[in-house]
Structures are given as structure tokens and as C-alpha cells.
Amino acid sequence: MINIDQYLVEKKEIINGALKKCQPVSGPPAVREAMNYSLEAGGKRLRPILAIATAETFDYYDDEVIDVACALELIHTYSLIHDDLPVMDDSSLRRGKPTCHVIYGEATALLAGDALLTLAFEVLSSYGLKTKGTDKALRIIAELSKAAGVTGMIGGQVLDLEAEGQILSITEIETISAMKTGSLLRASVLCGALAAEAGDRALKQLDRYASKIGTAFQIVDDLLDIESSPEELGKPTGADRDRYKSTFPALLGPDKARIKAESLYNEALEALDSLDQTTDLLSGLAHKLVYRTK
Amino acid sequence: MINIDQYLVEKKEIINGALKKCQPVSGPPAVREAMNYSLEAGGKRLRPILAIATAETFDYYDDEVIDVACALELIHTYSLIHDDLPVMDDSSLRRGKPTCHVIYGEATALLAGDALLTLAFEVLSSYGLKTKGTDKALRIIAELSKAAGVTGMIGGQVLDLEAEGQILSITEIETISAMKTGSLLRASVLCGALAAEAGDRALKQLDRYASKIGTAFQIVDDLLDIESSPEELGKPTGADRDRYKSTFPALLGPDKARIKAESLYNEALEALDSLDQTTDLLSGLAHKLVYRTK
Numbered sequence: 001m002i003n004i005d006q007y008l009v010e011k012k013e014i015i016n017g018a019l020k021k022c023q024p025v026s027g028p029p030a031v032r033e034a035m036n037y038s039l040e041a042g043g044k045r046l047r048p049i050l051a052i053a054t055a056e057t058f059d060y061y062d063d064e065v066i067d068v069a070c071a072l073e074l075i076h077t078y079s080l081i082h083d084d085l086p087v088m089d090d091s092s093l094r095r096g097k098p099t100c101h102v103i104y105g106e107a108t109a110l111l112a113g114d115a116l117l118t119l120a121f122e123v124l125s126s127y128g129l130k131t132k133g134t135d136k137a138l139r140i141i142a143e144l145s146k147a148a149g150v151t152g153m154i155g156g157q158v159l160d161l162e163a164e165g166q167i168l169s170i171t172e173i174e175t176i177s178a179m180k181t182g183s184l185l186r187a188s189v190l191c192g193a194l195a196a197e198a199g200d201r202a203l204k205q206l207d208r209y210a211s212k213i214g215t216a217f218q219i220v221d222d223l224l225d226i227e228s229s230p231e232e233l234g235k236p237t238g239a240d241r242d243r244y245k246s247t248f249p250a251l252l253g254p255d256k257a258r259i260k261a262e263s264l265y266n267e268a269l270e271a272l273d274s275l276d277q278t279t280d281l282l283s284g285l286a287h288k289l290v291y292r293t294k
Numbered sequence: 295m296i297n298i299d300q301y302l303v304e305k306k307e308i309i310n311g312a313l314k315k316c317q318p319v320s321g322p323p324a325v326r327e328a329m330n331y332s333l334e335a336g337g338k339r340l341r342p343i344l345a346i347a348t349a350e351t352f353d354y355y356d357d358e359v360i361d362v363a364c365a366l367e368l369i370h371t372y373s374l375i376h377d378d379l380p381v382m383d384d385s386s387l388r389r390g391k392p393t394c395h396v397i398y399g400e401a402t403a404l405l406a407g408d409a410l411l412t413l414a415f416e417v418l419s420s421y422g423l424k425t426k427g428t429d430k431a432l433r434i435i436a437e438l439s440k441a442a443g444v445t446g447m448i449g450g451q452v453l454d455l456e457a458e459g460q461i462l463s464i465t466e467i468e469t470i471s472a473m474k475t476g477s478l479l480r481a482s483v484l485c486g487a488l489a490a491e492a493g494d495r496a497l498k499q500l501d502r503y504a505s506k507i508g509t510a511f512q513i514v515d516d517l518l519d520i521e522s523s524p525e526e527l528g529k530p531t532g533a534d535r536d537r538y539k540s541t542f543p544a545l546l547g548p549d550k551a552r553i554k555a556e557s558l559y560n561e562a563l564e565a566l567d568s569l570d571q572t573t574d575l576l577s578g579l580a581h582k583l584v585y586r587t588k
Contacts, residue, residue: 027444028452087400106381107455114376115448121415122439128432138422138431145416150321154409158322161401
């Protein structure tokens with residue numbers, strides 16, 4: 001039986017080490033500091049861990065997939081920096097620290113975000129040139145750029161901004177969540193699988209698994225926004241309510257939202273059942289995501 | 295002898311057609327409209343034309359390099375949208391039309407820029423999966439992500455923002471120009487050459503050519519900012535002076551700046567001389583860049 005807490009601690013350390021190595025060593029210090037500040041501000045490293053865990057499920061280990069894992073975190077961090085800007089969510093606290101633009105100014109934060117997104121593809125191209133003779137890096141770039149683009153994360157962010165102050169249906173909330181948060185989580189699982197050269201049938205099941213935990217993750221996020229304190233969460237809470245934002249718990253009530261998350265968790269486990277591999281790691285991570293308290 | 299004006303018209307049409315096909319067909323309309331607005335606002339399509347012309351120099355034609363050409367324009371357009379934002383250069387006119395954020399709002403413009411940058415890598419990954427068995431797409435992604443990143447375009451933009459209101463040395467101006475404008479022009483030439491699988495010796499000479507015309511292009515840009523009217527140029531003029539911005543003509547005077555541009559042009563031609571290929575196209579383009587009036 002895998003000790004998931006220990007696994008998370010170990011992988012987080014590996015990812016943090018690798019992210020340090022990704023950071024550019026030349027270029028203007030101001031923007032590099034801003035990039036590093038946001039990268040090193042902590043966070044759960046959930047996306048890279050999902051990629052590593054999926055790769056491991058197919059017997060492909062840390063050092064072989066670490067570039068892919070880093071690219072995912074670079075893209076996630078860029079999205080946080082841009083989301084926090086005053087023209088977007090206007091957030092001043094993230095992961096318990098002042099947000100990037102609060103420290104470095106809006107222009108530098110904007111450019112630091114751009115640079116992290118760009119760096120993700122530089123890292124993936126270098127990964128691709130190392131894995132000679134296979135097109136898996138290109139498939140990963142295809143998957144990730146799509147997940148991060150207009151039909152994925154960015155599209156979700158647009159819909160989310162448009163939805164502020166409106167009452168949405170549960171289907172609309174599901175769509176926004178699947179795009180804004182779900183698509184990068186899904187890409188994390190799929191990119192890990194692509195790196196490990198998992199077959200098409202496995203990719204399909206992993207896709208189902210990832211979509212379910214993506215929505216569950218968002219529901220739990222919304223619940224924590226209501227139920228936690230800023231000290232516990234490292235970011236302002238009650239923000240959704242203050243913006244009259246439609247969320248799963250706002251629409252369903254906290255209890256039904258919690259039940260929905262748990263049922264998605266069960267569906268994620270079902271998707272794993274049909275894989276030939278041992279899936280303790282992925283089921284353990286799903287459990288961790290749904291039953292987390294911060 | 296090539297008729298460069300006709301060449302530019304023909305290639306521009308091909309590029310505009312291909313850019314239309316690149317645009318996403320799903321995702322929230324607001325951000326797609328903003329992306330399309332800026333992509334279709336015109337512009338010289340200089341970067342894609344440089345890529346196509348370089349590829350043609352090595353007998354590699356339009357339809358084989360068009361994805362690479364489009365990716366360059368997508369990245370260029372994203373950089374313009376972000377540069378024009380109020381937190382950056384705060385420009386309200388570009389290519390004779392209101393800038394993206396003036397029409398669509400700052401949040402959507404920011405996300406449209408992010409989406410164009412992301413789309414560039416989606417286009418390149420799809421190009422790579424088509425060119426089976428070679429790693430040239432990965433080399434192109436490596437080159438382009440580096441050129442667009444902290445040691446290239448973004449780095450130049452940071453230095454440029456930091457330099458506002460300061461008197462710079464000519465070396466400092468050269469560095470900023472090489473990074474901010476030069477690096478993507480250079481990447482355009484090199485990516486065209488990589489697509490055509492040009493050899494290392496040729497890449498080196500093309501690199502010299504591209505660096506020279508990159509700086510010459512910036513000098514001419516600065517001169518046009520002084521000497522043209524907004525009607526001729528399609529964007530506000532005199533902006534550099536109004537910001538007390540250090541430019542080549544501000545430091546050297548317009549006459550010496552013009553002489554410098556012409557001397558860089560001659561050096562670019564020298565770099566072409568050592569290539570085995572017929573370089574009429576690339577020398578013609580260099581001439582066009584340096585002697586343009588808008």
C-alpha cells in the first residue's frame with residue numbers, strides 16, 4: 001500500500017528541485033525574479049505530481065518525465081499570475097503570499113506570466129530533442145497547448161469572467177470548471193501517460209479518470225472557499241460569495257456539492273478499474289484531492 | 295530578378311489565408327473575436343514572409359513552411375496585444391485601428407494574447423506531427439520559444455520598460471533592440487531555414503544576416519516614428535519622443551542613424567554572399583526593410 005502523504009512530500013521535493021533548474025539564468029533580473037517568486041511561492045504541485053504518478057503507473061519514472069511535469073507547473077503558475085492581475089480577478093494574496101503584481105508591478109507580472117508560458121514550451125522542446133526518434137513530445141505539446149488554449153483553460157477563464165454576477169445552471173458551471181481547471185488537470189494525466197507511451201485504450205480511461213477528478217477538485221475548491229479561513233487556505237476566502245459567483249455549493253448547497261464530489265470520486269475509481277496496471281497511486285491521489293482540507 | 299513588391303503581395307495573401315485557417319473554431323466567441331481582430335488588423339506579415347523566403351532560398355515552398363510562418367505571426371500579434379495594454383505601452387492605435395483592449399476590454403485582450411501565444415505552439419506541434427521522423431519541428435519550437443522568452447523578446451520588453459525616461463548608451467539601445475525586435479525577426483529566418491533543413495554553416499550565415507536586418511529594421515522604425523504622420527504609419531507617431539525614450543535617432547541624430555541602418559544592410563548582404571544558394575530574395579527583402587517608408 002502506498003503512503004500517499006509521503007509520496008506527495010517526496011515528489012514535491014523532486015519537482016521543486018527540477019523547477020529551480022528550469023528557471024532561466026540570463027535575461028533581465030526583474031522578470032526572472034518575478035517568475036521565480038511565483039514559481040517558488042509553494043503550491044501543491046498537483047499537476048506535475050499527477051503527471052509523474054500517471055507515468056509511474058506505466059513504469060516510467062521521475063527523471064524521464066520531470067520535464068513534462070515542470071512544463072505543467074510553469075503553465076499553471078503563469079495562469080495564476082495572469083488571473084490575479086487587477087484587470088482579471090484582482091487578487092492580492094495567493095499561496096499565503098502577496099501576488100506577483102503586488103510585489104513586482106503589473107507590467108512585470110504580465111511579462112513574467114508570458115515568459116513562464118513560453119518557457120513551458122522551451123522545456124518541452126528540449127525534452128523532445130532528448131527523446132530521439134519518438135513523436136511523444138510533439139503529442140504532449142499538442143495536448144498541452146490545446147488544454148491551455150481557447151477551448152481549454154483560457155476559454156474557461158473567459159467564460160468565468162463573463163459569468164460574474166450571473167446565476168448559472170449546473171451544466172454551465174460544469175462546463176466552466178471543466179475548461180478552466182479541469183483541462184489542465186486532465187492534460188497532466190494525459191501528458192504523463194503520453195510520456196510513458198501508454199496505449200490508446202488506457203489513454204481513454206485515464207481521460208475519464210482525469211475529467212472526474214477535475215470536476216471533483218473544483219467542487220472541493222469551492223467548498224473550501226466557503227468553509228476555510230484565509231490562514232488555513234493561504235488565499236482570501238469567501239471571494240466567490242463576495243462576487244456573487246455561481247459555484248457548485250452556491251447552487252446545490254454545501255451538502256449536495258460534497259455528495260457530488262464523492263460520487264465523481266467513485267466514478268474516477270471505476271475508470272481506473274478497467275486499466276491493466278496497478279492503480280493504487282492514481283486512486284490514492286484522487287482520494288487525497290477530494291478529501292483535502294486545504 | 296525577383297519583383298519584391300509583387301512577392302510581398304503574393305505571400306501576404308497566402309499568409310492571411312493560412313492565418314484564417316489557424317483560428318480556433320470553438321471556444322468562447324469574445325476571445326476568439328479579439329484574437330481574430332488583432333490577427334486580421336493587417337500588418338506587413340514580415341516575420342512569416344522572412345520564414346517563407348528563407349525556406350524558398352533552400353528550395354522549400356509555401357505549403358511546406360506555412361505552419362511555421364503562421365506561428366511566427368501568432369507570436370508577433372500576441373506580443374503587440376500585450377505591449378499595447380494600459381499597464382505596458384498604453385497604445386490606443388495599431389495598424390490604423392483601435393487596439394485590441396480598446397475594443398474588447400483589457401481582460402479579454404490579455405487572454406487573447408495568451409491564447410495566440412499558446413496557439414502558436416499548437417500549430418507547431420501539429421506541423422511536427424505531419425513531418426514524421428524528423429526533429430525539425432522540435433528544433434523550431436526550441437528556437438522560437440527561446441526567441442520569444444526572457445532572453446529574447448520578453449526580456450527586451452522588460453528592459454525597454456525599465457529604460458523609459460533614461461538616457462541609454464548606443465550599446466544598451468542595441469541590446470534592447472536585438473532582444474525586443476531582433477530576436478523574433480532572427481527566429482523567423484532561422485525557423486524558415488530549420489524547416490528547409492539548411493545545414494549548420496548556412497544557419498550561421500543566416501543568423502548574421504538576420505541580426506543585421508533586425509537592428510536595421512528597428513532603426514528605420516525609430517526614424518519613421520519621427521518622420522511620418524500617424525496617417526502614413528497607422529499608429530501614433532512621436533511616441534518615443536513623448537516618452538523621452540532613448541532611440542537610435544535620438545542618440546545619433548537622424549542622419550547618422552540612417553547611415554547606420556544602411557551599413558547594417560550592407561553587412562547583411564555580405565553574410566548572404568557566403569551562402570551557396572541564390573539569395574536575391576533575402577537581399578531584396580533586406581533592401582525593402584531598410585528603405586521602407588511605412
